[in-house]
Amino acid sequence: MRSEAVILAAAFGYLALLFLIAAWGDRRASQGRSVIGSPTVYALSIAVYCTAWTFYGSVGRATTQGASFLLIYLGPTLAMLSAPFILRKMVRIAAAQRLTSIADFISARYGKSGALGALVALIALIGITPYIALQLKAITLSHAVLVSYPAAVDWRLAEEPFWADKSFWVALVLAVFIILFGTRHLDASERHEGMVAAIAFESLVKLVAFLAVGLFTLFVLFRGPADLFAQAGASPALRGAFDLAAVEGGALGWSGLLLLAFLAFLTLPRQFQVLVVENVDERHLRRASWLFPLYLLAINLLVIPIALAGMLLLEGSDPDSFVLTLPLSAGLEGLPLLVFIGGLSAATGMVIVETIALSTMLSNQLVMPWLLRASRLHAAHRGELRGWLLGIRRVAILLILLLGYLYHALLGDAYSLVTIGLVSFAAAAQFAPALLLGLYWRGANRTGAIVGLLLGFAVWVYTLLLPGFAQSGWLPLSFVEAGPWGLDWLRPYALFGLEGWDRYSHALFWSLGLNLAALVGLSLFTPQSRLEQTQAALFTEALHRDAMPAGVWQGETSRGELRRLLSRYLGAKVATRVLESGDDTQPAPPVLIARTERALAGALGSASARVLINSVVRGEALDLEAVLSILDTTSQTLEVNRRLEQKSQELARIGQELRAANERLRELDRLKDEFVAMVSHELRTPLTSIRAFAEILRDGQDLPEAKREQFLEVVVHESQRLSRLIEEILDLARLESGRLTLTPRRLDLAMLARHGLAAVERLQAERGVSLEVAIEADPAWVVGDPDRLEQVIINLLDNAGKFADDEHPRVRLSLCRHKDHYRLAVEDNGPGIAEDERERVFEKFHQIQRQQHGERRPRPKGSGLGLPISRGIVAHLGGRLWVESAPTLGGASLVMELPEAPNES
Amino acid sequence: MPRTTKPSRRRERLLALLLLALVLFSPPLVMIADRPLGGGLSALPLYLLLAWALVIGLAAWLLEGGPREEDQG
Known part of the structure; x- marks a missing residue:
């Protein structure tokens, strides 16, 4: 079954299936029913991160480097956890400015700099080509293993003509696929939906294939995990395989690799493509932030069992092929084919996305700018450039794949899979300072970014790429061991004498360190152009504002x-x-x-x-000046606005308070004027009559004695009234200024009420008023000033008498207990007081106004101050005084309520 | 302009989770976990897988539902 024909049929059948899925996805997209509008598909498409390097290389790395293979997936987990802080911002910016590649992104950040874009595109091309070569190699290698097993792979690539080399044809087929689905549209807002759908499908295939091998290993080759781990633990060679000591560089190498994977995940062109460019909805990031790490966990879960099984059962064979050789060694036919397809899907997925990303960069950052400059020379040229653009991109795709093939064909054998992958990671990581710092620091500028990238790239070439060439035999090995020209301190793996580090941490330290130092240092000491400042502001503030004004x-x-x-x-x-x-x-x-x-x-x-x-x-x-000032001011303005708003609210509140106070003062002023007028009026009335009678007495010496007597009586009466009035006014003044001196003591209100009644009895009898008394609470102990309280009671009785019915005036005094208060009510059978008038009777001189209306019965005049004074006194004693309808007699009822006195103890 | 506290609380929690993951995956704790299990193999991979699963679980919980109190703002 493992015949060449079957394998080829399976491989091409699988590619045909991808074509179908991609075509279906594109058709759905053009119908407006997108298949990739789901966070799950988005998360699966991000899994293009897992390439053939993961599929075959993880096991290989686990056998030599222990648990460190996990770091390559823990880094991206950290990156996805930081998605709300980093990726979301990148997605927002790319959408707002229509940025279509990481080169475009970095170039846009630093003032849409063409030079920077070209530099990033070049570095990406040089750094990533080996990675594409790695995928081609993986496909070819797995095919060779599948065909020639159990014989060892006899593979002398360089001696074969290229048309006999499978990877050449693989590269060509992939190029056709990518051209068909990657360059259908030019406008990047029309995303590669079909391609993304195919990638998501590939992610599922590789996961299923890998899990199938893992489960087969655990449960068919061994009797479950316990059996496998027991056997592995018994083997002295395997005992230390997963110690930290197995990791190159120990704890330091561990951290270096974690950082490298974290940065590379954000900066690899294909990850930028699926994470940022192909993102259809910013909210998909949320689901992907945990679903993608979960995918990584799933695909790594069974790496260690497979590695252990391979080391136990297939000693001496290539660990990078364990995934394939384990099922082959058990004599299976179907499973190895599935594994081959899984590896194929992992490799093709990566090549497709990476090539699309790189071709976009090549055409937009390298070829187009050059072409534009050239076409400006022939201003007459007015052809349709659309076709040109697509053509450029298609040629770029072909070129990149051929470059990958060449790299693979010329020096592909020297490295194991993981090594090439990490070298590419380190190249991509050089974009991280310019990218990440540019997202948060407005001061980062173009000069710094360019010099930083150049330095970082140069160090990367020197510390990782050239040693790789040396190992492939292109350079003398002494270059690595003794340094160029025997200069010890220039050894690529121990630059400037930094010994004892693993090569990745070492390369990362020097390249990223110099990169960062140049970026920061030059940014601090060189100027920024206007456009740069604008773009920097737009990038750093991306989450806080909408697109460019x-x-x-x-x-x-x-x-x-x-x-x-x-x-x-x-x-x-x-x-x-x-x-x-x-x-x-x-x-x-x-x-x-x-x-x-x-x-x-x-x-x-x-x-x-x-x-x-x-x-x-x-x-x-x-008008950059204007944009910049807008951008600059808006962030400050927001803050200032907020404070201003607070202040103005405060002012409005204070203003309102002031207005209210002013209103009140005016009212008081008005009342005071009224009061003065009324007092004068009240004082003048008795004074006038006193004066009139006194003058009569003075002038009329011949008045009869009886008349004189009567007039003198009037004078005396009016003076009494006057002094009473003055007394009352003084009381009122004392009350209002709070200077009224009361001497409260414990007293019996019932007793006091009887006193009051006795005092007015005679007067009321003269007026024909019948007094009724209903004292229910006896004794009624309250605290109060007896003289003042008696004054109040008398006043109430007096008032009631005045307002009682004209024909049969009746007044009723009642005293009862209400909760822990005593209520003394004085009712009359008069017309009563309307609801809205009830509070006004407590206003000073109110009564006067009533008396000015024509009354049928002449009433004894009061000052109109009695009730206000009474209310003041009662309030001073902690009680209340109010008007209500009389329950028994039907007129008005004035109720005084005083709290019960505490028990005498 | 009062903003609801919900998204910012979530952001803070995610930041804390990110730091937790960083600590869990980095040397001091990794070195502690690097000791032989009963079978003779190192516990390091097991520790990493468990810590990883924990981090993913917490992230899913925070991102998809979040603690109850958040609904009350």
Whole structure:
């Protein structure tokens, strides 16, 4: 069954299936029913991280380096956990500015710098090509193992002609696939949905295949995990296989590898592609943040059992192939084929995404800028450039794959799988300082980024790439062992005498250290251009604001010119979509210029888009000074605004309080004036009559004695009234100023009520008022000033008498207990007091106003101060005084309530 | 502009989880875990897998549901 034909049929059948899935995904996308609009598919597509290097290499690494293979997956776990802080920001920025690759991203951050973009693209190309070569190698190797087992793989690649080499054909087939699904559209906003769907499917295939081998190993080759681990523990050779000591570099190497994996996960071009560019919804990050680590855990769970089993059963064979040779050694037919397909899916997935990412970089950062500069020389050139662009990208794809093949064919044998992978990781990690620092530090500038990248890349070449060449025989091995020209301190694995470190930590330390130092140092001491400052502000503040304020564009161009530009590069359809319809001779509004630049950036990269826009817009396309000041001020303004709002709220509150106080003061002033007027009026009435009678007495010497007597009586009476009035006014003044002196003591209210009754009895009898008494609480102990309280009671009785019914005036005094209070109520059978009048009777002189209305019965005048004074006294004693309807007599009832006195003890 | 405390609390919790994961996966604790199990093999891989599973579980809990009190804000 393991015939060449079957294997080829399976491999090509699998690739055909991928074609179908990708085509299906693209068709669904064009129908608007996207298959990748799910966080699970997103998480699975991120699993393109697990390449053939994971599939075959993890076991290989586990046999030589112990548990350190896990670090390559723990790093990404940390990166995904930090997604809300890092990735979310990257996704937001890339979406806002239509950035389509990591080179574009970094170039955009540092002022849409073409040079920086080209540098990143070049480093990525050089650093990642070995990684693609690794995938081709894995496919070829696994195929060879499958065909020639149990014979050892006899593989002298260099001696074969290239057309006999499987990996050459694999590369070509993949190139066709990628061209078909990676370059259908130009505008990157139309994502590679079919491709992502295929990648997600591949992630499932490789997981299933790997788990199948693992379970087969655990439960068929051995009797469960216990059996396997017991056998492994019994073997002295395996006992220390997973100690920390097996890890190159020990604890230090451990940390270095963790950091390397963390950074590489964020900076590898293919991870940037699936994480950021192909992200359809920012919210998918949330599910992916735990689902993707879970996927990693699942695919790594059975690595150790497979490695142990391989070391136990297949001593001496290549550990990178254990996944394949274990089921083969058991004589199986189907499972090895499944494993081969799993490895194939892991490898193709990586190659597809990586090639798309790299080809975008190549065309947008390297070829297009060059072409634009050239085409500006022939201004007459007005051809349709859309086809050109796609052509460039297709050629780039072919080129990258051929480059990968060449690398593989020329020096692929020297490294084991994991070694190549880590070297590529270290190259990608050089982007991390410029990328991550650029996300959070506005001061990072272009000069720093370029020099940092160059330094980091140079150190990477020296400490990792060249030693690799030396091991492949391209350079003398003495270069590694003794240093170039015998210079000891320049040894690539112990640069400047830094001995004892594993090579990755060592290379990472020097390359990232110098990279970072140059970035920070130069950023601190070199200037930033306006555009850079703007972009830096937009990047660092990405999570706090929406896209660039569009109103600040000030250049002039017409809609027609924008339309020509767009249709030239992106086709007429896109031009219509972006610009919509409108008069082409009219000047284009600023928003439209911004949209055009974004559309161009999606296809050509931000640097080229800017060059193109500037070519049609007269005057400075963007008033950078203005943008910058807007960006600068907005963050400060937000804070200032917040404080200002607080202050103004406070002011409003204080203003309101002041207004209320003012209102109250005015009211008081009015009351005071009224009071003074009333007092004067009240005083004048008796005074006038006193004066009148006194004058009569003075002038009329011949008045009869009886008359004189009567007049003198009036004078005396009026003076008494006057003095009473003054007494009352004084009382009131004392009450209001709080200077009224009361001498409260324990007293019996019932007794006091009887006293009061006795005092008014005669007067009331004269007026014909019948007094009724109902004292239910006797004794009623309260605390109070007896004289004042008696004054209150008398006043109440007196008032009631005045307002009682004209024909049969009746007044009723009752005293009862209410909870822990005593209530003394004085009722009359008069007309009563309307609800809304009830509080007003306690106003000073209120009564006077009532008396001024015509009354049928002349009533004894009161000052109108009695009730206000009474209320003041009662309030001073801790009680209340109010008016209600009389329950028994039907008129008004004035109720005084005083708290019960505490028991005498 | 009062913002709900929910997302920021979640962010803080995720940051704490990130730091926890970093500590769990890094040398001092890793060195402690590096001791032979009963069978003779090192406990290091077992420790890493368990710590890893714990971190993923916590992340899923925080991201998908979160503690009850968060609903009350």
